Amino acid sequence: MAVFEITVVLVLVALNGLFALSELAVVSARRSRLRALAQEGRKGANRALALAAEPGRFLSTVQIGITAVGLIAGAYSGATLTADLGWFLRSQGMPDGAADWLAYVAVFSAITYLSLIIGELVPKNLALRNAESIACAVAPLMTTLSRIAAPAVWLLDVSTKTVFFLLRHKAPPQSTVTEEEIKALIAEAERVGVLETGEHRMIAGVLRLGDRPVRGLMTPRTDVDWLDVTADADAIRERILTTTHSRLPAGEGSPDKLIGVVTTRELLALVASGKPLDARAHVRKAPVIPETTDALDTLELLRDAEVPVALVHDEYGDFEGLVTPADVLEAIAGAFRSDTAGEEPAAIPRDDGSWFLAGWMPADEMADQLGITLPQRRDYQTVAGFVLVHLGRLPAVGERVDVSGWRFEVVDLDGRRIDKVLASRIPVTRRQL
Numbered sequence: 001m002a003v004f005e006i007t008v009v010l011v012l013v014a015l016n017g018l019f020a021l022s023e024l025a026v027v028s029a030r031r032s033r034l035r036a037l038a039q040e041g042r043k044g045a046n047r048a049l050a051l052a053a054e055p056g057r058f059l060s061t062v063q064i065g066i067t068a069v070g071l072i073a074g075a076y077s078g079a080t081l082t083a084d085l086g087w088f089l090r091s092q093g094m095p096d097g098a099a100d101w102l103a104y105v106a107v108f109s110a111i112t113y114l115s116l117i118i119g120e121l122v123p124k125n126l127a128l129r130n131a132e133s134i135a136c137a138v139a140p141l142m143t144t145l146s147r148i149a150a151p152a153v154w155l156l157d158v159s160t161k162t163v164f165f166l167l168r169h170k171a172p173p174q175s176t177v178t179e180e181e182i183k184a185l186i187a188e189a190e191r192v193g194v195l196e197t198g199e200h201r202m203i204a205g206v207l208r209l210g211d212r213p214v215r216g217l218m219t220p221r222t223d224v225d226w227l228d229v230t231a232d233a234d235a236i237r238e239r240i241l242t243t244t245h246s247r248l249p250a251g252e253g254s255p256d257k258l259i260g261v262v263t264t265r266e267l268l269a270l271v272a273s274g275k276p277l278d279a280r281a282h283v284r285k286a287p288v289i290p291e292t293t294d295a296l297d298t299l300e301l302l303r304d305a306e307v308p309v310a311l312v313h314d315e316y317g318d319f320e321g322l323v324t325p326a327d328v329l330e331a332i333a334g335a336f337r338s339d340t341a342g343e344e345p346a347a348i349p350r351d352d353g354s355w356f357l358a359g360w361m362p363a364d365e366m367a368d369q370l371g372i373t374l375p376q377r378r379d380y381q382t383v384a385g386f387v388l389v390h391l392g393r394l395p396a397v398g399e400r401v402d403v404s405g406w407r408f409e410v411v412d413l414d415g416r417r418i419d420k421v422l423a424s425r426i427p428v429t430r431r432q433l
Contacts, residue, residue, distance in 0.1 A: 005084065009111060012073040013119045019065040021123035022142050025134040026051050026058060033132045044136035047143050052135075060156035061146040073111060082107045183207065205332035208364045214298045215291040216362060216381035217331055218312045218321035226255055227262055229280045236279050240267045247309050247324075250283045255319045261286040261309045286311050291320050299328050331362070354424040359384035359417060370423060372404040384418035402426055 026048060034052070038045035051058040082103045089099035127134055146153055183204065190200040227239055227248040239248070243264060251258040260283040270277050287301050287310045302308045302325055312320045346361035347369055357366060361383045367374045380389050387408050388394070390401045394416055400409040405426055412420035 009073060010114070010118075012069050013111070013114045016066060016069045016073070016115060016119035017123040018138070019062050019069070020120050021127050021134060022138040023059070023062045024124045024127035025131045025138060026142070027055070028128060029131040029135040034135065037132060037136060042136055044139040047139035048132075048135040051139055051142060051146075056157040056160060057146060057153055058142065060153045060160070061142060061149060063156065064149050064152055065145060073115070202332055204368060208362075208368070209295050209328070209331050211364065211376065212295040212331065212362075212381070213291065214289060214293045214295055214310070214312055214323055215320065216364075217295055217298070217327045218291075218323040219327065220321045221255060221319055224249065224255070224322055226251055226258070227279060228253060229259070229262075229283065233277045236267070236277055237271055240264045240271070247307060249286070249309070249311060249322055250279065256317075258286075258311055258319055260284050261307045261311075263307070288313055290315065295328065295331070298323055299325075302328070352424075354422060356411075357383045357421045357423055359387075359414075359419050359421060366423075370404075370406055372406065383421055387418055387421055 029048060029052065031049065031052060034045050034049050038049060082100075085107055086100045086103035089103055090096060094102070186195065186200055186203050189195040190197060195203075225239075225243050225245055225248055227236065227250045229236075229250050230253050231239075246265065247261050247263055249255070249258050250260055250262045262279055262282050262284070266282050267277065267279060284307045286307055287305050289298060289301065289310050289312055291312050291314050293301075293312075298310060302310055302323070308325050310323050312323060314320050344356075344358060346358045346365065348356040350356065355369065359382060363374060363378075363380060363382055363386045366383050366386070374386075378389070380386050386403075387401060387410065390403050390408070391399065395410045395413075395418065397410055397413055400407055402408075407424045407426050409422045409424070410418055410420075411422045412418075
């Protein structure tokens, strides 16, 4: 059997592998990574992006190449290698019929095996391991082949689109990265050690922040300390000496009549110096925002405000709470121990897999912890609100509701407010046969 003939077959198998390598590399390459490589000046990155942007033309080019190589390899192996091997077997004394049959089976099996290993599996596995670099390397060749075979590529592309049109199958939108994919990627990065657990937690907090309205961040009205500027000097002095806050909203007799924010340090300086305590003169204007404002918009507003405190009001103009940069940071990095002194953690795991949840715990953090999905548009921001919405009424201790495979039981009330909730997985019952 001539060495030349075997070499031709190996070259054809290798060409098939090149097309398979190019196909999977370009299709599976991340466009964001290709753009980054293009900005770095990587040769072939822009062409790889162009190929990925027109998958119909690219796949047609690859298919033409694979089909041509397959036809040539099949014809050559059948006409040449089989005849040579058959002649060799007959020369060894094998009957003509048996020699021809055995030669055909041997050549067909050998080429099929090489095509699977060298022409498919090895190239595709290699493409999956380093898709972007390989896509950049093969893109110039694939672009050239696409231009050479332009008429055939055009015909195949149009034919494919026609079939999809007849099947009433609309072209999918340009691929986008969803938030779920980002979260999965971050979780995988943490698993393999690329990201630390703290980094994962903070990135998840940033993603949650983008979905929250300001009422999901604010300190509610019931927990806000405020200063009445109409009170007498002794009452004002007592308030600023006992408060733990650096700034206090200031109002005229009621939280619904807030006129701004005072800095307690300035008033403490007046008290220390013995000067007259005129709180109204030290009131600074604070931005007033509706409770539906996005958290990210609130962050921009706080950055540009005279004082970094925003007063949150509802649609009726009533004061609902306030938000500060510390609230934004807490949503990203979690609560600081000094700010939660005397309070229990938001979520406490139990040995049986259940969780004790605080009513004030943000609902999106609870959902991430339990692995459930919340609707993007919802009227609640805490675990307490979550339970109230699904119960549809003010609960009593011991009442429960089942949601998304979890059972939420109210275990403690603070007046009418849900203080503690026990979340337990609902056991899966198997149907008896």
